[in-house]
Amino acid sequence: MAFQTLISFQPAVQPPPHVIVTPICAPPPSGQYEVLGALGWLPTWQPPLFPKVNIRVPQAAAPAWAVPIFLPYTELPEGFLPLTYRRFNYGLAQAITGLTIGPLTTAAAPAPTTVACAMTVAELRLQVEQRVDDPAIYYSPDEILHAINISQRVWCLLTRCLEKQASFTLTNAVAFYDDIRLQIPDFLLPLRVYHSGTRLIADTLHNLNLRDSTWRARAGNPTRYAMAGWKLLAITPQPASGVHTLDFWYAAEPATLVGESDTPQIPPEQQIFLPDCAAWILRLKEGSVELQSAKKFLDRFLEAAAKHGQFVGARSQGQLYDSPPFDLASWDRSRFLIKLKQQVNPVAPPQPKANQ
């Protein structure tokens, strides 16, 4: 099978040797199951000692539907192990199904994940899957990758941490450039702009009009620039002859992650927060308690983004960048709090009145 279910454990703790339990019974209906305990076997194996293992049975379960389950116990003898399962989220009343699984075979523990300085897409994907407790079954690989890409773009938007430098070729006697992205495709915001080593002053079109009514046709080396919207650039004065370029330092959009070995462009120490936002994005479509419980991931992401944004902002002010940073700390995060309606049990008996 192309998927497996792992018990999550803390990387700091030495993982115990594991036992692989391979079910050999007929496949149950598709869905997600939870191991409750052993039936008449190993009485010490009761919750909470018994690990909560989620087994997801694929929709198109073949007769050989074996899903290896890694259990952190070594004292299991070889043989069949009857376990009690229940449909996940279905409640006890509906589906306690006894399944016999076995045989048990010992196996080496899965290697703990090592956190590299720069995380690859594969590592980020694994982190996301662990957060949402899904081994890429309910959430497709493309979906997870898209969520990771959104997370990185949001991070760069909120913090402006991805700074780049590029040359922008000027056309003689031209004051306006309608689309700065024709030359700098990943342009987001200007930070510093130089012409021949001299820094240009960031200004507005309104101020340029007030300062010089003929600034649109003023010949000379550029000394001021203005942006309007996200792509309209104006400079004054305009070079009359020769080849001129502007040296743009700018906040950039990150490149879209595609391959499994791609690494995000944000600083490595900040990459650990990308799976948090991605996990919240994935949980979004589920709504209800799943979304509510995933808010902690989004909170962690936004808190980290706010902190890093303040760091970048303080550094920007030190370097007198031309674009002020966004104040994420003052953003009202309580808007992400959701209040769920209380579920009404349709079969619950009516409550007697107090007066009777």
Place this chain on the structure above:
Amino acid sequence: MSLNITTLIQNLWPFLHASNAADAVFWPDSELTRYFAESLKRLAQRIGIFVARDTTSITFVAGTAIYDAPARHLSTLHVASEGRPLTASSTKELEARDSLFQTRQVAATKHIRDWYSDKIVTNKIGFTPVPSAALAGLHPEVIFHQFPCNLDSAHTDVAIDAPVVCGDYLEFCVIAEAYGKEGDLQMPEVAQSAKAFADLFEATFKHYWGMSQ
């Protein structure tokens, strides 16, 4: 690096518990396209992120004071004529200054001084003094807020001229619309969360691109 609505809609299928358009029985492609188009227009109106510069739409005609604004015009930011910025003014102010401001033509060696857009038909720009024969054929420069309206259900045009991160914003707007719609798959908490996330984008856009105009 322009966005493509076809790609954006494909990105949305998993969010809508579908793998393709045939799966998404609650939200047909045309409806999602409409959500995208509306969200894009709302973004243009709220933030003014789409700023365009037009130097061809308006052609001065001698004796004509009022002209159609450029296509997809929302509001005017700056107007210039003959390379000189014109002063934004109001009808009342111009009337107080010169009762014949709508007919008095530009004197020789003088320039158009003001532009106005109030108390005339919507999406019109007026110039005073009125262009004379000497200015006929010239094109004023208009810098204005534009709104995009190129998206339709037939996908005759699929490009969205905006940063990639705007595509993410639009996706969350559409998720909020889709799950906020009354019906069997209405999920208010999802709609609320997606809307809150989209609002975070919007606040950032406003800060970065909506303030220096």
